[in-house]
Structures are given as C-alpha cells and as structure tokens.
Amino acid sequence: MDLLRGFVLGCLLLFGMTPAWAAEVPAIAAASNIKFALDRIAADFTQDTGKRVRISYGSSGNFVAQLRHGAPFELFLSADDKYIYQLHKLGVTQSDGEIYAIGRLALAAPKRSPLTLDAELVGVKTLLEQGGLKRFAIANPDHAPYGERAREALQHLGLWQALQPHLIFGENVSQAAQFALSGSTDGGIVALSLAMAPQFRAASHYVALPSEWHSPMNQRMVLTPKAGEAAKAFYAYLSQPKARAVFLEFGFGLPDEGADDASADGASVSQVDKQGGNH
Numbered sequence: 001m002d003l004l005r006g007f008v009l010g011c012l013l014l015f016g017m018t019p020a021w022a023a024e025v026p027a028i029a030a031a032s033n034i035k036f037a038l039d040r041i042a043a044d045f046t047q048d049t050g051k052r053v054r055i056s057y058g059s060s061g062n063f064v065a066q067l068r069h070g071a072p073f074e075l076f077l078s079a080d081d082k083y084i085y086q087l088h089k090l091g092v093t094q095s096d097g098e099i100y101a102i103g104r105l106a107l108a109a110p111k112r113s114p115l116t117l118d119a120e121l122v123g124v125k126t127l128l129e130q131g132g133l134k135r136f137a138i139a140n141p142d143h144a145p146y147g148e149r150a151r152e153a154l155q156h157l158g159l160w161q162a163l164q165p166h167l168i169f170g171e172n173v174s175q176a177a178q179f180a181l182s183g184s185t186d187g188g189i190v191a192l193s194l195a196m197a198p199q200f201r202a203a204s205h206y207v208a209l210p211s212e213w214h215s216p217m218n219q220r221m222v223l224t225p226k227a228g229e230a231a232k233a234f235y236a237y238l239s240q241p242k243a244r245a246v247f248l249e250f251g252f253g254l255p256d257e258g259a260d261d262a263s264a265d266g267a268s269v270s271q272v273d274k275q276g277g278n279h
Contacts, residue, residue, distance in 0.1 A: 024051070024052075024228070024230055025052045025053065025054050025230065026053055026054065026074040026075065026227070026228055026230050026231035026234070027054050027056065027072055027073050027074060028053050028054065028055045028056065028073060028074065028075045028076075028077070028231070028234070029055075029056055029058070029063040029066070029067070029071070029073040029075070029076045029077070030055050030056070030057050030076075030077040031057070031058075031059070031060045031063075031077060031078055031079035031145070031172075031173075031219065032057040032058055032059065032079075032172040032173055032174035032175075033079055033103060033146055033173045033174065033191035033193050033194055034077060034079075034101070034193060034219070034250075035057050035174060035194075036193065036194070036197040036198075036199065036250060037193055037246050037247055037249070037250040037252070038055060038077070039055070040246050041237070041238065041242075041243045041246050041247075042055060042234075044242055044243070044246070045233075045234055045237050045243075048237075048242075049233060049237070051230045051233055051234070052230070053075075053230065053231070053234050056073075057172075057174065058171075058172055059079075059139070059140070059143050059144040059171060059172035059173075060078040060079045060080055060083045060143075060144070060145055061083065061142070061143030061144065061145075062143060062172075063076060063078070063083075064078075064083045064086060064087060067087060067092055067224065068087070068090065068092060072226060073224060073226070074223065074224055074226045074227040074228060074231035075221065075222070075223055075224065075227060075231045075234060075235055076093075076221065076222055076224065077100065077219070077221040077238075078145075078219060078220050078221065078222075079103060079144075079145040079146060079173070079217065079219050080145035080148075080217065080218070080219070080220075081096075081099065081218040081219070081220035083145075083220075084096055084097050084220040084221075084222045087222065088222070092224070093222045093223070093224055093225070094223075094225060095222060095223070096220070096222065097220050097221050097222030097223070098220065098221065098222075098239070098255075099218050099219065099220050099221075099255040100219055100220070100221045100238050100239065100247070100255075101219045101247045101252040101253065101254065101255070102216070102217060102218060102219065102252055102253030102254065102255060103145075103146070103149075103191060103192075103193070103217030103218075103219050103252065104191070104192035104193070104208055104209070104211060104217065104251055104252065104253070105146065105149055105150060105153060105189055105190070105191070105192060105208075105209040105211075105213075105214065105217075106189070106190055106191065106192040106194075106195040106196075106206040106207060106208050106209060106251075107119075107121060107124070107187065107188075107189055107206065107207050107209055108177070108180050108181055108187055108188060108189075108190050108195040108200075108204055108205070108206035108207075109180065109181070109186060109187030109188075109204060109205065109206075110181055110182070110183045110187070110203060110204050111203060111204060111205055112183065113183075113186050113187050114127060114132050114186060115127055115133070115186045115187045117187070117205060117206065117207045118207060119207050119208065119209060119210065120157075121157055121159065121209075124136070124159065124163075124187075125157075125159065127186070128159070128162055128163065128166075132186075133163075133166055133186055134166065134185075134186055135166055135167075135168050135179075135184070135185035135186055136163055136166045136167055136168065136180075136185060136186060136187060136188050136189075137167075137168045137169075137170060137176045137177075137179035137180040137185045137187070137188030137189075137190070138150040138151070138154075138167060138168075138169065138170070138176055138188055138189050138190070139169065139170045139171075139172055139173040139175070139176040139190070140169040140170065140171060140172075141169075144170070144171070144172050144173055144176075145173075145217065146173035146176070146189075146190065146191050146217075147169065147170075147173065147176065149214040149215065149217055150188075150189040150190075150214075152213065152214035152215060153189065153209060153213040153214045154189070156213045156214070157213070168184075168185055168188070173190055173191045173194065174194060176188055176190050177190040177191065177194040177195065177200060180204075181195070181200045181203065181204040182203075183203075189209070190206075192206070192208050192209075192250075192251040192252075193250040193251050193252060195251075196250055196251045197250065208251070218255070219252075221235065221238065223235055
C-alpha cells in the first residue's frame with residue numbers, strides 16, 4: 001500500500017497536481033524558540049484531531065520577508081508581535097492575530113564553562129574583566145527578536161560595547177542556543193524555552209533573566225489568507241488548555257495570566273526558580 005501511495009504521489013507531482021492528503025497538511029512558519037514546545041503541541045494536536053501540520057522553524061524577520069514574497073504558509077507564529085503588525089499593515093494578513101505566549105530570556109552556558117551564572121550577570125562582568133571570556137552567543141539582533149532583546153538587556157547592564165569583540169551571532173535563537181550550550185562558546189543569552197528543553201539541559205545550565213531589562217516579548221500568531229481548515233483548527237488548538245500547559249512547561253508566560261504580561265512572566269519565573277537557581 002505504501003509503495004502504491006508513493007507511486008501515485010510521484011505521478012501526481014510529475015504532472016503538476018497535488019494529492020488530497022498532501023493538500024490537507026498546512027505549512028506553518030514558526031519562530032525557532034518555540035520548536036520543542038510546538039513539536040509537542042503538534043503531536044498532541046494530531047493525536048486529538050487526526051490532523052497534521054508541517055512546521056518550518058527560523059527567525060521571525062526572515063519569515064516576514066518570505067511571506068511578503070508569497071511563501072505558502074497558512075499560519076505564522078512569530079517571536080515578536082511587531083512582525084505580525086508589519087504584515088497586517090502591508091495587507092499580507094487579514095487580521096493582526098493574537099498573542100499565544102510571552103517569551104523569556106535566559107543566560108546559559110555549558111557545564112564545563114568558566115562562566116558563573118547569575119541573574120544579574122555579575123559572572124559575565126567578572127570573567128570579562130579578567131580576560132577569561134572568549135566567545136559569547138546571542139541571536140542576530142538585526143532580524144531575530146531574541147537577539148534584539150538580548151542586546152537590550154546587555155545595553156541595560158552597560159555590557160553591550162564591552163562584549164562586542166566576543167559576540168557570536170546565531171542566524172536565529174535556536175542556532176545561538178547551539179553555540180551557547182554546545183561548548184563552542186563560553187555561554188550566551190538565549191530563549192528560556194530552549195535552555196529548559198531536555199535536549200540542552202543534559203550538558204548545560206541556565207538562569208532566567210529579568211524581563212524588565214528588555215521590551216516585552218509578546219509572541220503573536222496569525223493566519224494567512226491561504227489558511228485552510230486544518231490550519232484554522234491548529235490556530236484554535238494553540239489557545240486551548242492542553243497547549244497552554246505545554247507553553248508553561250517550557251518557561252513561557254501566558255497573555256491573560258495575572259496583571260497582563262508582567263505577571264505572566266512572573267508566574268514563569270516562579271515555576272523555573274522552584275527548580276533551584278542555576279540549572
């Protein structure tokens with residue numbers, strides 16, 4: 001049966017047609033910082049509904065450029081609401097969507113790094129002054145929201161200029177996390193959601209950073225005019241309790257918890273801190 005299905009698919013693609021079962025699987029563009037959480041949610045969605053989605057991960061800024069040029073995504077989950085507003089203003093989307101999560105930053109490093117982690121970045125300052133800090137990773141602030149917020153945090157602490165010779169930019173925050181946690185750098189500022197992921201925690205540790213150091217990280221999603229029923233169903237599913245619980249598990253705040261976004265961040269910090277300071 002699988003061979004027959006593959007043969008039919010090949011023939012249809014050869015003659016420029018799309019089979020029904022392929023057309024029903026929507027293409028989703030998603031910020032790389034939500035990969036581990038969204039993969040879990042997508043698996044739950046398939047189990048609960050029988051519908052599937054195809055997710056591409058990358059930097060939000062790059063996805064905006066692709067969507068402006070007609071990329072066939074049916075749903076876009078951005079790491080920053082400003083990109084959704086840009087698309088809506090340009091007429092690429094029919095609405096400005098809604099916030100699905102509140103992002104957080106974390107200072108993270110390999111367990112063998114000479115960098116001491118703390119929520120005030122005293123360890124970064126000390127190692128920098130001692131000449132022991134060689135390389136420090138963040139996402140590219142020119143098009144990656146988590147890189148932009150990392151720059152704001154470092155500017156707030158007066159460390160941005162001093163760190164310039166040591167900065168290694170990831171194309172997106174997922175690549176920055178790989179740099180920060182793999183041992184190729186002394187550490188870096190990445191998405192808390194990635195630092196908390198089991199794939200990284202085995203060989204690294206992290207500490208959540210105060211959200212007051214940077215502008216809010218309101219992660220917004222929006223459907224495109226290409227959206228079909230499966231994409232619309234997934235969009236709705238992301239606001240359901242089961243999906244929201246996964247976002248909380250990965251350190252995100254939720255947009256309607258407590259006193260707006262700040263309290264949502266605070267709830268996430270409490271949840272993270274219960275695990276014990278530097279992780």
